[in-house]
Every structure is written in structure tokens, then in C-alpha cells.
Amino acid sequence: MTSIKDSENAGIAIIHQELALVKDLSVSENIFIGSEVSKRGIINFNEMYNKTQKLLKELNLNINPYTLVKNLGIGQQQLVEIAKALSKNAQILILDEPTASLTDAEVEILMNIIKGLRKKGVTCIYISHKLNEVMKLADTVTVIRDGRSIGTEPIENLSQDKIIKLMVGREMKDLFPRENHPIGQELLKVKNFTVYDASNPQKKVVDNVSFSLREGEILGIAGLVGAGRTELVSSIYGTYLGRHEGEIYINEKKIKISNAADAIDNGIAMVPEDRKRHGIVGIMSVGKNITLANLLRYKRKLNSIDEGMEIQDIKKYIEEVRIKTASMDLAVKSLSGGNQQKVVLAKNLLIGPKILILDEPTRGIDVGAKYEIYKLMFSLVKQGISIIMVSSELPEVLGISDRILVMHEGKLKGEFENKDLTQEMIMECAIGGN
16 A cells, blocks of 8 residues: 555545644535545535534534534544544544543543444554553553554453553553642732634633632643633733733733733743644754744854854753653654653743743653653742643643632633542533532
């Protein structure tokens, strides 16, 4: 086989970890792209619409097939990607981190679809860092570490702890290496923050949210996909495309942030949710990605660059953040997802922030890389840096945060000190309960 078409003709389909959708085409057009329903060279859009509706119904996805993909949330886009693969009627279905952007309810729908496909004789290769999903679905598990196969075992011979040991090469007593750290006075205050939908300026995606952040604190923000978490933090950072209203104070001084440069000038850095789209420049080197947001630091007379200082900083942060790369000159797209995320972290730490916003910081990375990022977070707060962490993983929110905000449909529904909290308590709040 030499092409994707050859694979599909052989009965193989894949759901990619990174979305492979054309944002300016409709849901229906994306699902049947390259396999359009046509007669005598004329596309039958009505037939494609009907088939799309049937596929979306299987996924419990209530959207119009004519909706442009760019107007959907990340979770909905992921489900469209899944519908696209299901439309191929494949005999072998490869799923690469298919639940990375899905809510718990959407994950359950996908699990049931996969179980149904297996009953029909479809073979599934399920690639995931979410071990609870692997334990639920798999008959056999293969663990790969550093590009090599470590072992293959029937699921009945394995536990999550055994799989983790194979993945990281050692025993891990605690997935969340919580460390005591001092928490100081209020550093950031956000008052009456309202954010409007970028494509529908009358619709509020964040509705009158107020909160504070203290020095050296890890503030978790939980909620379902579509709750407005990313819109809130990206508006605070100045990169959200829609309109927003509200006030931001740092050390009781009111500040105005219109773009990322304003945020950086005020000591705020952000690791975005979609690292490949907004965090890295894939074809550039690891080193150049690290220094990209802070080039003025190396500017010398006659607009020259102090390359010695730049290389020194790159080496320092590769070591501090523990980026695994053969060379600082290697294209960053060649690294694993976890190491790409570390590059984005290094870039933001080089700015020297007082406040670090992390939007889904461990999405799509393995257990070992997650552990290292958690250790880094606790090291940073011990230095007095304050962290806002948006996460869809409730164990992560509970395992890392000092205090937790819970959002539901754009509103702040709850604020909790992280003492004796449970996943059930947070989930009840996240679905709009009291």
C-alpha cells in the first residue's frame, strides 16, 4: 500500500489524534471528502446529508450536517472525525487517542460504538494514554516506550500499575507527586468577566465570572467541554478572537490586555490547549521554538542576535524541563507529544512569568511525561509562580490543585478549597447541580 486510498480500499481506516478536518467545509463534506456520493460525476449532496445524519445519530451528536466544522467545538470536531472513519465501513479501525477532546458522556458513547463494531467483526487498534479506557476495552495490550515494543500481554495478566511500570520503566507509587508549598497573598483578580462567541457576537460563552489567584497557588478550573473554560483563560491572555468585557487586576492594579504581548508584559504566560496549532512551529527547531517568544532578549546593536546567550538559554531549559531530543536543532514536530509540550512550557518559562496559565497541559501525553510536568508545576509554585490549570481530567484536577473553580455553560458554578473533595462533588457541579 502506498497511499491512504489504498489502505481504505483494503478495509483500514484511522481516527487521528490530531484532527484532519477541513475547517471551511461542512460536517457532511468532511465526512465524505474523497468518497463523495455521486452519479455521473455530480455530487448528490442530499444523499450525503442523509447518510451524515445517520452517522451523527449513532454518535448522539445533534448538529446540522451543513454546519461548517470551524463553528464546532474541539469535542464535536473529534466526534466528526470518528463519524468520518465509521463511514468507511472498515474491517480494521485504528483509533489514535480518540477521546482526548471528549467529555465523559461522549467517551461512553464511543466505548459503546467500539463494542458494537467488535461484535460485527471489526478489529480495533486502540492507542491511548488513558489506562482506564485500555482496561475496559482491550483484549491484548502492547506497550511501546521510546519507539520500542516493551511487551505484549493479554489484558487478564495486567493491571494499571503493571502497565505504568512497563511504560515508564519503573514503579510509580503516586501518579500525582503533590508537594507542600507556601501560598501567599492575592496576586490576580478577575472581575465580572463576560466573553462573547467569536462567530455569534450576541451569545455569551462566559457569563459574568469573577475569581482570584494567590501567589504560589495552583488554581484548577474544571467543567465539561463547552463550559467556557478555554474562552475564559484565552480572553484573559488576550488571544481569544471574540469580544470580552470585565476587569483584570494584578497586585490590585487594574491592567488592560488586548493581545499576548500585553499579557507577557504583565507577567502572564500561557500554554494553549492545542499545542500544534497555537504552541509550536513544527518545522522550526526545538531551540528556536524555545526562544521564539523572547527574541528581544538576544537583540544587540545593529539588530544582531547574541547567539551565544541564546544557545545558553536553550541548553538550560532543555535540561530544566527535561526535554528528550537528539539535538536542539531537530525540528520540533519530530518529538513526541509530551516533549513538544515541554518545549511549549520552556518557551513560556523563558519569559519569566509571575502567572502561568496551562490549558489541558497533559492532553495526549504519556504517564511518565505527565508525572514530569506535575513535578515541574510544584517546583514553579515553590518559586512563587502562580498557576491556573484548565483540565478535563478530574483525577488530575483533584491531584494537583490547591483550589478548584467549576464552570457550567459559561457560569462559575462552584469554588472549592481542595480538602476532602471527590470527583462526584465536582461532576455534580459541572453538570449544573447545586
